[in-house]
Amino acid sequence: MEKRETIILGTEEKDIETAAQIICRGGLVAFPTETVYGLGANGLDGEAAAKIYEAKGRPSDNPMIVHISSKNDLMVLTETVTDDMRKLMDAFWPGPMTMVVPARDAVPRVTTGGLSTVAVRMPNHPAALALIEKSGVPIAAPSANTSGRPSPTTGMHVLDDLNGRIDAVIMGEPCQIGIESTVIDMTSDVPMILRPGKLTKEDFSRVLGKKVELDPTLLMRPDLNRQDGSLTETAENFHPKAPGMKYKHYAPKAEMIIFEGEAEKVRMAIAEAKLERTEQGEKVGVILYDDNNPEEAAHDFFAQLRAFDKSGVDVIFASALKEDGVGFAVMNRMFKSAGYHVIEV
Ligand code: AMP
Ligand code: MG
Numbered sequence: 001m002e003k004r005e006t007i008i009l010g011t012e013e014k015d016i017e018t019a020a021q022i023i024c025r026g027g028l029v030a031f032p033t034e035t036v037y038g039l040g041a042n043g044l045d046g047e048a049a050a051k052i053y054e055a056k057g058r059p060s061d062n063p064m065i066v067h068i069s070s071k072n073d074l075m076v077l078t079e080t081v082t083d084d085m086r087k088l089m090d091a092f093w094p095g096p097m098t099m100v101v102p103a104r105d106a107v108p109r110v111t112t113g114g115l116s117t118v119a120v121r122m123p124n125h126p127a128a129l130a131l132i133e134k135s136g137v138p139i140a141a142p143s144a145n146t147s148g149r150p151s152p153t154t155g156m157h158v159l160d161d162l163n164g165r166i167d168a169v170i171m172g173e174p175c176q177i178g179i180e181s182t183v184i185d186m187t188s189d190v191p192m193i194l195r196p197g198k199l200t201k202e203d204f205s206r207v208l209g210k211k212v213e214l215d216p217t218l219l220m221r222p223d224l225n226r227q228d229g230s231l232t233e234t235a236e237n238f239h240p241k242a243p244g245m246k247y248k249h250y251a252p253k254a255e256m257i258i259f260e261g262e263a264e265k266v267r268m269a270i271a272e273a274k275l276e277r278t279e280q281g282e283k284v285g286v287i288l289y290d291d292n293n294p295e296e297a298a299h300d301f302f303a304q305l306r307a308f309d310k311s312g313v314d315v316i317f318a319s320a321l322k323e324d325g326v327g328f329a330v331m332n333r334m335f336k337s338a339g340y341h342v343i344e345v
Contacts, residue, residue: 001054006159007168011127015170020134022167023048028055030144030158031131032172033123035096035181035197036151036302037158038067038141039166040131046108049140053110055165058147062243063113064140065098065181068122069132076138077118078102084208085186091207094124096181096198100242111140113243117187127172143180144169150250150302150337153178157306178299179329183242184212193218194242196329198298215241218332221340249336252305254285254313256338260320261345263291269345270317277315285311287318294327301330305337 007022009015011032019029023040026048030039039056041048043066053060066077071089074081078101085099103118112118120138123129132139143151146161155171162169182197184204192213193201204212217240257273259266267288274284285308289297308316318334320342321327335342 001165003164004167006163006166008155008159009168009170011130011170011172013130016127016130016134019131019168019170020136023131023135023137023139026051027167028052029131030152030155030162030166030169031128031141032155032170032175033067033125033128034176035123035179036153036175036177037144037155037169038065038123038128038139039144039158039162040067040139040141042135043067043111043138043140044106044108045137046110049108049111052140052142055162056142056145056147058142060110061113062142063115063119064111064142065119065121065183066107066111067128067132067139067141068120069129071122073138074099074101074120077104077107077120079104082186084191087207088184088186088204089122092199092203093122094129095122096124096177097121098181098183098195100183100185100187100194102187115243117185119183121181125172127170131170148249148251150252150305151180152306153299153303157303160306174303176299178302179326179333182329185241192241194240196332198295198326198329200325200328217241221335221342250302250305250333251337251339252313252316253309254316256305256316256318256341258318258320258334258338258342259345260342263319265345266319269343270319273317282314283312285313285316287316289319289321289330291322291327294321294325294330297321297330298326301333 098119098121100119107118144158152158153175182199183195185192201212277284323331
């Protein structure tokens with residue numbers, strides 16, 4: 001792909017204006033949200049959206065989330081806003097919730113990865129909302145990383161991956177949440193969570209007053225990675241409903257192993273493994289999270305993986321978190337980062 005200069009922008013009005021002009025003429029702009037940084041293009045322009053796949057090296061069957069700046073704009077993307085959709089957006093937008101809904105014909109199939117449904121979110125971030133508003137179009141934006149790498153939670157992470165491959169980046173504060181939005185499929189009567197995030201099944205159930213399901217593959221642990229980056233499954237049915245969930249993801253350059261078990265035993269096992277690898281001349285990174293503070297784990301996780309990569313760590317040992325609340329979402333990312341390499345202690 002053609003190399004270009006990536007313009008560094010701030011969050012002032014004139015910067016947002018410049019960024020919006022780039023979006024309107026079919027260019028690519030990375031921008032901060034409360035979850036992770038997104039790489040945006042005009043979501044209604046198939047040619048512009050196609051450039052995102054190219055810049056990221058993203059498989060073209062992995063659909064993108066389309067971002068809007070007002071709840072009413074959901075109607076630009078889908079014909080019928082159901083009572084359940086209304087309840088969820090009133091409760092959680094702007095915020096870290098992405099709804100999968102039937103797509104209007106006007107939504108290019110490039111944006112939806114060929115599907116007849118579209119994923120939509122209204123982010124809770126002033127720069128993101130201003131950019132969408134100024135552009136006057138919904139903005140398709142996956143995470144602003146090279147495909148397969150940990151998601152970016154700072155503007156520097158974006159530049160590390162995409163400098164020279166995108167037109168501009170809006171540099172904001174580090175992302176507040178640190179992991180991606182919860183994706184919930186609203187196309188059938190029983191809503192289903194396709195990707196876990198800060199908002200949980202219980203949060204949605206409470207607002208809807210009915211049962212919400214989890215995509216069963218979220219509870220599976222496939223092993224072995226295929227050459228093409230997709231995951232194989234020992235159990236018969238590993239067909240995640242979110243196309244992106246079948247790919248190897250969030251991977252640091254270092255080998256990564258998760259230790260699971262009682263806290264004290266895990267600490268001991270990690271200390272032992274660290275000693276052994278250090279004696280072999282390897283550089284070891286350790287991630288020990290506090291079970292009582294999964295929000296902090298979410299905030300730090302991707303940044304930590306990227307920091308280890310920068311310092312040339314050979315192997316990362318991580319303690320598993322309790323899979324409660326946002327801890328479930330952190331562990332979903334962590335299992336993928338480690339290619340499902342887990343040691344039970
Ligand atoms: P990211 O691009 O990193 O924000 O990831 C977006 C996630 O949403 C990926 O896992 C996609 O597969 C999923 N997704 C986007 N659109 C759809 C859709 N129409 N149906 C199901 N999953 C979707
Ligand atoms: Mg991503």
